Amino acid sequence: MTPTDDHDWWRTAVIYQVYPRSFADADGDGTGDLRGITGRLDHVAEVGADAIWLSPFYPSPQADGGYDVADYRAVDPMYGTLADADALIDRAHELQLRVVVDLVPNHCSDRHERFVAALAAGPGSPERGMFHFRDGRGVDGELPPNDWTSMFEGPAWTRVTESDGTPGQWYLHLFAPEQPDWNWDDERVHAEFATTLRFWLDRGVDGFRVDVCDAIVKAPGLPDWPHTTHGVVEPVEGVMPPMWDQEGIHDVFREWRRILDEYDGQRILCAEAWLPPERAARIVRSDEMHQAFNFAYLSLPWDASAVRENVDVSLRANDAVGAPTTWVLSNHDVMRHASRYGYDGPVELEAGVGADDPQPDRALGLRRARAATLLMLGLPGSAYLYQGEELGLPEATALPDTVRQDPIWERSGHRIRGRDGCRVPLPWTADGPSFGFSSSADPWLPQPTDFGSYAADVQQADDDSTLAMYRRALDTRRSLGLGSGSMTWLPSPDDVLTWSNGAVVVVGNFGTDPVPLPVGEVLVASVPDAAADGVLAGGSAVWLRVDDQG
The missing domain is CATH 3.90.400.10 (Oligo-1,6-glucosidase; Domain 2)
Structure with missing residues (x-):
């Protein structure tokens, strides 16, 4: 059984990212696996997602969390077998969930x-x-x-x-020494990846999230670049860095698109490209990729004017090429938004936090995160969720440094802690070994002792929980067609954003003081105390049904 046919499903889809190592462990070895994911897919369907995206589960020495791929057309034994992958795809399709898998074309493992x-x-x-x-x-x-x-x-x-x-x-190697970069000037590399695409498309996957896609083609001659970027991909005097966003990438994307278009059911490509919206929009032209993550949006501080500017720029850039904007707030590479919104001021998204660093205000961070999620889901286009955000999971900010596995920790001389804090295994139950993640009490990364309070089974019965808010928002978003809608800004005070999207008015208060609300029916509120007595509390958001949107 395959998901209900919808040619343009990707334009409005909410796609739930699964980090396999940390989602669910079926065999009790402390590491998540494919059978564990299959056993928990009902949760994803009940949250209201349209698809899942699986981070790499391919054979890998794990020098970089599986992004050092030793074989693109197999399953690492730590995750299971190809039969397990087939069963996962089949079960997802039974639940009307499409399946997107990772493609890692910039580099492979040094053991490939x-x-x-x-x-x-x-x-x-x-x-x-x-x-x-x-x-x-x-x-x-x-x-x-x-x-x-x-x-x-x-x-x-x-x-x-x-x-x-x-x-x-x-x-x-633009990343770890164990990750040599492919040379996309060589036609055999093209053939290698065409074979990989067909291998997984033939097994029924519905698309690919393409890792570091904007780096695959390098400038001829590999010229020096004296402008150290530290991951910030910005032109200097109008020139892009020679290892990022070169014109040749678009020919590769068109080649892949032609392959995907041979298959039924509208298979998709989603670009991971940390580019400004205007540059990212060039990747999603009609004959290239379908989606590109809006990382500029993910990177925004808790600030109304910054959000409004990004929304305007992003929609304008993507509308110009007929593509949806693909919104995102968290993933496996950045501090969870429930924690980064607990800081005032800029946050280094991938630097990580240790026990001796300034800690986020958890209550404030979660309150703002729930509001930010409601605002994101009220925008037209597609959206990605990262596993555990529907539980309001915070970053694990007190991991012992001795357990860290992100290569940046060692490569930086223990100066940058890295991304392990957002990759800690999920809590499914309040009790039991590793909070229901595994039968083992020793998961591959230790869980904070209070993770049980965020567990899915605890939130299942709580109508005010973060999980309940996500379910209401996704159900309302689908039933009212917000993903396929269009937005119009409405007048609002400073520190407040208000817009209409079809029959819904979305209001977000970025300030601390209550502000007046339009008169209307509250459809979804970010927190229980968001709307009362005609005002919207600080750090909260609502969706309203309003008769007069003027």
């Missing part, structure tokens, strides 16, 4: 058979042509080929030892 063969073949070989191998600079080639830096700190180049034991060429 193609890279192993390249190391063995030596300089100048066709095998090395599938990657970026270069001779070093300096008298004896002892310096990296250029000045590029890794997103995980340090140089973006590692020197190999050749088969005769001598220091040899260098290979490019």
